[in-house]
Amino acid sequence: MTSIILAIVIGVAFGAVLDRIGASNPNMIGKMLNLTNLNLAKTILLAIGTGSVLMFAGQMLGLVDVGHMSVKAAYVGVFIGGLMLGAGWALAGYCPGTGVVAAASGRKDALFFIAGGLLGAAAYMVTYPMWKSSGLLDSIAGGKVTLGTVPGSKFEGITALSGDILGIVLGLGFIVLAFALPERLTPSKSELQPAE
Amino acid sequence: MAMNWKIGGLLLGGVFFLAVLLVKPIGVSTQFVILDGIIGDAVNSELVTKTEEGYTSTNAYLAKSNGKYAKSVMNPLNYSFIFVLAMAVGGFLSVLTRGGISARERSIPELWRANMGDGVALRYGAAFVGGFIVLYGARLAGGCTSGHMMSGMMQTSLSGYIFAAGAFAAAIPVSLMLFKKEA
Numbered sequence: 499m500t501s502i503i504l505a506i507v508i509g510v511a512f513g514a515v516l517d518r519i520g521a522s523n524p525n526m527i528g529k530m531l532n533l534t535n536l537n538l539a540k541t542i543l544l545a546i547g548t549g550s551v552l553m554f555a556g557q558m559l560g561l562v563d564v565g566h567m568s569v570k571a572a573y574v575g576v577f578i579g580g581l582m583l584g585a586g587w588a589l590a591g592y593c594p595g596t597g598v599v600a601a602a603s604g605r606k607d608a609l610f611f612i613a614g615g616l617l618g619a620a621a622y623m624v625t626y627p628m629w630k631s632s633g634l635l636d637s638i639a640g641g642k643v644t645l646g647t648v649p650g651s652k653f654e655g656i657t658a659l660s661g662d663i664l665g666i667v668l669g670l671g672f673i674v675l676a677f678a679l680p681e682r683l684t685p686s687k688s689e690l691q692p693a694e
Numbered sequence: 695m696a697m698n699w700k701i702g703g704l705l706l707g708g709v710f711f712l713a714v715l716l717v718k719p720i721g722v723s724t725q726f727v728i729l730d731g732i733i734g735d736a737v738n739s740e741l742v743t744k745t746e747e748g749y750t751s752t753n754a755y756l757a758k759s760n761g762k763y764a765k766s767v768m769n770p771l772n773y774s775f776i777f778v779l780a781m782a783v784g785g786f787l788s789v790l791t792r793g794g795i796s797a798r799e800r801s802i803p804e805l806w807r808a809n810m811g812d813g814v815a816l817r818y819g820a821a822f823v824g825g826f827i828v829l830y831g832a833r834l835a836g837g838c839t840s841g842h843m844m845s846g847m848m849q850t851s852l853s854g855y856i857f858a859a860g861a862f863a864a865a866i867p868v869s870l871m872l873f874k875k876e877a
Contacts, residue, residue, distance in 0.1 A: 593832075610825065
């Protein structure tokens with residue numbers, strides 16, 4: 499029961515924040531990916547950095563249970579799948595989570611995204627044996643690994659560096675990157691861009 | 695219209711941290727498989743079956759990892775599935791309290807309209823095809839933007855970096871090709 503209450507509380511918060519930062523707005527996604535407005539990229543970088551610093555600092559202080567970490571396996575299919583997701587994300591303006599939020603916020607195209615998504619997931623379920631036998635799902639570089647070695651974690655590190663310290667350093671790096679990234683990377687067509 | 699990125703980034707990072715602190719890292723795309731499984735099992739009850747140790751399925755993907763997904767299909771009131779339903783509620787409430795989205799925008803987003811015109815069939819078709827590719831890719835990769843990119847890179851997992859490299863390597867060129875006009 500507790501886990502259901504947590505699912506509701508954290509899920510509601512996540513959905514609301516995705517809406518407020520503009521992640522479920524295909525215009526914001528499009529402007530981020532065509533490099534004309536990187537505010538959302540700055541948000542995401544700051545979020546990854548903040549989450550990383552809090553989590554690893556919390557683990558070092560013993561306040562966060564290292565057992566909650568869940569590291570996914572690395573294999574060639576991760577990159578191929580990433581390419582596919584990226585292409586579809588750019589085309590539709592939605593990823594799985596933001597598509598759900600967008601549909602709930604009344605965007606009709608997001609309903610078509612979800613329908614397509616259910617079919618795409620079903621297509622993968624059917625073609626999974628083919629991928630499995632191709633070897634592209636076989637672990638590379640140790641599979642479920644972190645960049646440093648996190649004390650007390652069941653996941654191995656690809657380096658012997660302290661995983662906690664590295665996590666905090668990389669987290670701070672993401673935060674610095676968030677501040678350093680300009681608002682746009684492509685030259686503005688007119689000097690007078692309308693305000694958002 | 696979107697909130698300041700500094701506040702937004704701290705809030706989003708806070709939610710990802712809260713999830714790890716209290717339960718586990720956030721992920722979404724698996725639940726498309728679970729819903730497919732629920733629909734599939736409703737149509738054909740042979741799809742997922744109970745075994746002595748747990749659950750299994752005639753579908754190899756649902757049956758993998760000792761029937762982990764098959765179990766969720768039979769018990770949809772689990773953390774991860776409710777989490778995604780709650781996301782929809784959160785998004786809905788957030789939009790409601792900021793005054794909603796215009797009917798024009800709800801039908802076709804402005805940036806799409808500026809580049810591709812007012813045809814709803816084209817937009818809905820593109821959203822459908824996009825959804826198909828996104829979820830096929832996410833399942834092949836074993837996670838999506840939230841599970842791999844956000845939760846993964848936050849935990850310094852190698853797979854998160856590989857995924858993000860692939861996602862942006864495709865997303866940026868496709869977007870530059872599609873959306874040349876600014877809205």
